[in-house]
Amino acid sequence: MFSSSNSIFLVHSFFPASQLKASRPKKAYFPGKISASYTATENRVFTSTNMASSSPASLYDVLGISMGASGNEIKAAYRKLARTCHPDVVSMNQKETSANEFMKIHSAYSTLSDPSKRAQYDRQLHGHSRRSPLTSSNIASMSGYRPRYSHSGMNWETDQCW
Amino acid sequence: MAEASYTVASDSETIGEDKSSAFPEIAIGIDIGTSQCSVAVWNGSEVELLKNTRNQKIMRSYVTFKDDTPSGGVSSQLSQEHDLLSGATIFNMKRLIGRVDTDPVVHSSKNLPFLVQTLDIGVRPFIAALVNNMWRSTTPEEVLAIFLVELRVMAEAQLKRPIRNVVLTVPVSFSRFQLTRIERACAMAGLHVLRLMPEPTAVALLYGQQQQQSSHDNMGSGSEKIALIFNMGAGYCDVAVTATAGGVSQIKALAGSTIGGEDLLQNMMHYLLPESQTLFKTHGIKEIKSMALLRVATEDAIHRLSSQISVQIDLDLGDGLKINKVINRDEFEEVNRKVFVKCESLIIQCLQDAKVEVEDVNDVIVVGGCSYIPKVKNLVASMFNGKELYNGVNPLEAAVRGAAVEGAVASGINDPFGNLDLLTIQATPLAIGIRADGNNFVPVIPRNTTMPARRDLVFTTCHDNQTEALIIVYEGEEKKAEENHLLGYFKVVGIPEAPKGVPEINVCMDIDAANVLRVLVGVVMPGSRQPTIPIMEVRMPTVDDGHGWCVEALNRKCGNTQDLVTVQKKV
Numbered sequence A: 001m002f003s004s005s006n007s008i009f010l011v012h013s014f015f016p017a018s019q020l021k022a023s024r025p026k027k028a029y030f031p032g033k034i035s036a037s038y039t040a041t042e043n044r045v046f047t048s049t050n051m052a053s054s055s056p057a058s059l060y061d062v063l064g065i066s067m068g069a070s071g072n073e074i075k076a077a078y079r080k081l082a083r084t085c086h087p088d089v090v091s092m093n094q095k096e097t098s099a100n101e102f103m104k105i106h107s108a109y110s111t112l113s114d115p116s117k118r119a120q121y122d123r124q125l126h127g128h129s130r131r132s133p134l135t136s137s138n139i140a141s142m143s144g145y146r147p148r149y150s151h152s153g154m155n156w157e158t159d160q161c162w
Numbered sequence B: 001m002a003e004a005s006y007t008v009a010s011d012s013e014t015i016g017e018d019k020s021s022a023f024p025e026i027a028i029g030i031d032i033g034t035s036q037c038s039v040a041v042w043n044g045s046e047v048e049l050l051k052n053t054r055n056q057k058i059m060r061s062y063v064t065f066k067d068d069t070p071s072g073g074v075s076s077q078l079s080q081e082h083d084l085l086s087g088a089t090i091f092n093m094k095r096l097i098g099r100v101d102t103d104p105v106v107h108s109s110k111n112l113p114f115l116v117q118t119l120d121i122g123v124r125p126f127i128a129a130l131v132n133n134m135w136r137s138t139t140p141e142e143v144l145a146i147f148l149v150e151l152r153v154m155a156e157a158q159l160k161r162p163i164r165n166v167v168l169t170v171p172v173s174f175s176r177f178q179l180t181r182i183e184r185a186c187a188m189a190g191l192h193v194l195r196l197m198p199e200p201t202a203v204a205l206l207y208g209q210q211q212q213q214s215s216h217d218n219m220g221s222g223s224e225k226i227a228l229i230f231n232m233g234a235g236y237c238d239v240a241v242t243a244t245a246g247g248v249s250q251i252k253a254l255a256g257s258t259i260g261g262e263d264l265l266q267n268m269m270h271y272l273l274p275e276s277q278t279l280f281k282t283h284g285i286k287e288i289k290s291m292a293l294l295r296v297a298t299e300d301a302i303h304r305l306s307s308q309i310s311v312q313i314d315l316d317l318g319d320g321l322k323i324n325k326v327i328n329r330d331e332f333e334e335v336n337r338k339v340f341v342k343c344e345s346l347i348i349q350c351l352q353d354a355k356v357e358v359e360d361v362n363d364v365i366v367v368g369g370c371s372y373i374p375k376v377k378n379l380v381a382s383m384f385n386g387k388e389l390y391n392g393v394n395p396l397e398a399a400v401r402g403a404a405v406e407g408a409v410a411s412g413i414n415d416p417f418g419n420l421d422l423l424t425i426q427a428t429p430l431a432i433g434i435r436a437d438g439n440n441f442v443p444v445i446p447r448n449t450t451m452p453a454r455r456d457l458v459f460t461t462c463h464d465n466q467t468e469a470l471i472i473v474y475e476g477e478e479k480k481a482e483e484n485h486l487l488g489y490f491k492v493v494g495i496p497e498a499p500k501g502v503p504e505i506n507v508c509m510d511i512d513a514a515n516v517l518r519v520l521v522g523v524v525m526p527g528s529r530q531p532t533i534p535i536m537e538v539r540m541p542t543v544d545d546g547h548g549w550c551v552e553a554l555n556r557k558c559g560n561t562q563d564l565v566t567v568q569k570k571v
Helices: A017-021 A023-029 A033-046 A059-063 A071-085 A092-112 A115-127 A133-143 B080-086 B140-159 B176-188 B199-218 B261-272 B285-305 B329-335 B337-354 B374-383 B398-410 B550-558
Strands: B028-032 B036-042 B047-049 B062-064 B089-091 B115-117 B126-131 B134-138 B165-170 B192-198 B225-232 B237-245 B248-257 B310-316 B322-328 B363-367 B423-425 B431-436 B440-445 B453-461 B468-476 B485-493 B504-511 B517-524 B536-540 B564-566
Touching: A059 A071, A059 A092, A071 A092, A071 B237, A071 B248, A071 B423, A092 A115, B028 B140, B028 B199, B028 B398, B036 B140, B036 B398, B047 B398, B062 B140, B080 B089, B080 B285, B089 B126, B140 B176, B165 B176, B165 B199, B165 B398, B176 B192, B176 B485, B192 B199, B192 B398, B199 B225, B199 B237, B199 B248, B199 B363, B199 B398, B199 B423, B225 B337, B237 B337, B248 B337, B261 B285, B261 B322, B261 B329, B261 B337, B285 B310, B285 B322, B285 B329, B322 B329, B329 B337, B329 B374, B337 B374, B363 B374, B363 B398, B431 B453, B431 B504, B431 B564, B440 B453, B440 B504, B468 B517, B468 B550, B468 B564, B485 B517, B485 B536, B485 B550
Parallel strands: B028 B165, B165 B192, B225 B363, B248 B423
Antiparallel strands: B028 B036, B036 B047, B062 B089, B115 B126, B126 B134, B225 B237, B237 B248, B310 B322, B431 B440, B431 B468, B453 B504, B453 B564, B468 B485, B504 B517, B517 B536
16 A cells, blocks of 8 residues: 555654644644643654655645635635545545545644644744745754744734734 | 455454445444434435334334343334333443443443442443343343344335445544444444444534535525534533534534433432432342332433423332422432533533634534433523524434434435535544553543544653553543553563663554554654664554453553653753
8 A cells, every 4th residue: 555655654654744744833733741842853753754745835735725815715725625635535445545635634724724823834934935835844844943933922923914 | 356355354454345336325324322222314315214113213222131032122012111120121231331340330320220230340340131030141232232233124124225334423422442342233233334423423414414505595605604512312411513614514622421311310319219229239129120110200200390390209119118209390400410510511621622712603502312401401502691502403313314414425425416515524532642651641642633633742761771661542531541541552662772761752643534543653763763673553442341450450560660751842
């Protein structure tokens, strides 16, 4: 089933690329002390295995929306994608890939549908790449410097998104 | 297609579904409640509840053991009351399934008018019916299977086709181990479980379908609607918050507890006859009869209190034991105050988890047998500032109707009018995690995580040169590990010797599209990019019926030598 992959983690679909990209925002909807403690190591260790970067990079790309999308547009995009990508609606032999796909979509949605998480994400996206969001988010996750930003709150800049 | 003729399905895998049939079989929906059960099916244009030969849509969930042929509430024509008084009738099995004999819920079932015996050693309780002055032992799975067979036969007779695939509704608070017991009961009845749906999510799906239909009718924009579903039956109370638009229902939060009509009934029986517990301890023929009489009379009184302000109870339990009492509604509500407080707290918790304010809720749906109790309706309504409750669903049929809709959707049935163009995005009802940081439960997948889900967390050793680590997997909400449901355990060996805190032990939990939970553990040493030992993958739950004291045994054997701690944040 996973024969195309050569990494041991991916063989087990252990930490797929999608998860890593979204791993930082995950922190916020996982309240409690645990989440804060594990984000630091997670990226460092496992990003290296393989960034199967066939997927679009920014969370906006994942949902197929523009960066200025409204809350309702985000919701609508998420529902639309869920209707085609959720494991319950695909055929039997696609369940596994669609589960991964859907987790990625949901992860993007849960970040972008939360104003503060979205603001934080936008800042990260802007601040670290003028070139292209694709490289920036990959580098961000690979070099493991994301946690440094995890405690910055909202400011006037990010508030403007809303 | 049929190339894999020599493969053997792994013991831990369920057998794949048969995809060969050109016409998809529509899975039926079954609601096996603690006290009542029903079956429904999508008939091509709408949901239809199936009736038994006595023209009943809702049947009692009980099995009467007579000689060698047990018969259930679906087909049995006999007077239930008589069998109940003789101790031959077993019921309430949904409260007992998958529980060990140290469970308080099992203990509170000991005053049922049949035998529920506990040894308090963490094994399954001994359950038996009195047949011809002999205790005939049975199990919750067997009892459920008996009436599942009856439901199947009934459905097959009406639909004129063999039935195999089913969608069942289950309580939110069921652990994954309990779900395996339900699957076992279905397998015993020759049924294949296509999906197990938490009860309020089945109602959510039905609600989603209704919203979809009405937005078609109005040509409306189909804006998002948020509903709170409160479902209280005889055995369990469940709450869900769902957001629905365009046929997609997203379960935002779930909350559930083992409280229900049975608790109301027991509290009332205790109120009417405080010494009943000790009086009926011996479980002789006479005691069984008295217990059953008290139960029937109290249940009847509670039902009548839904429409009357007070009821008169006149009861002769034999041996000079008589009850003559007037019970009014206030008394009933006071006796059960704790149950109602718990109901409120479940609603509050569910709203908080869903991050939804009371004002954001468009519809409040109250279903289940207890929804007929004025206090239940009032307490829910008052939490939503007296909002009128949603009246678009039948309280007793909502769950089974939702299950039937899901059965059609999951069977891949298309409806030309788009009535099955539906999707429910489910969330995990309970957190899943491992024991770490001493005796704490550390969730890896928190509750109300959208499924399918994959989460991971890094742990480390708590002793220098610790080469082995015990992974004990629990499901639940309690802080202390052992207060949660045990799902399984295994040991990671071959961790390279290193000072404590150095090896990184990655615990990943994956719930796939079929709601199968896998726990994966990999060990990585700093500086390395590859796991130092093969990753372990274990499908959970692995525990069996007698798991009550496994962890104590493990503690005795290993102490804390193989414990783990969460990785502390480096500031």
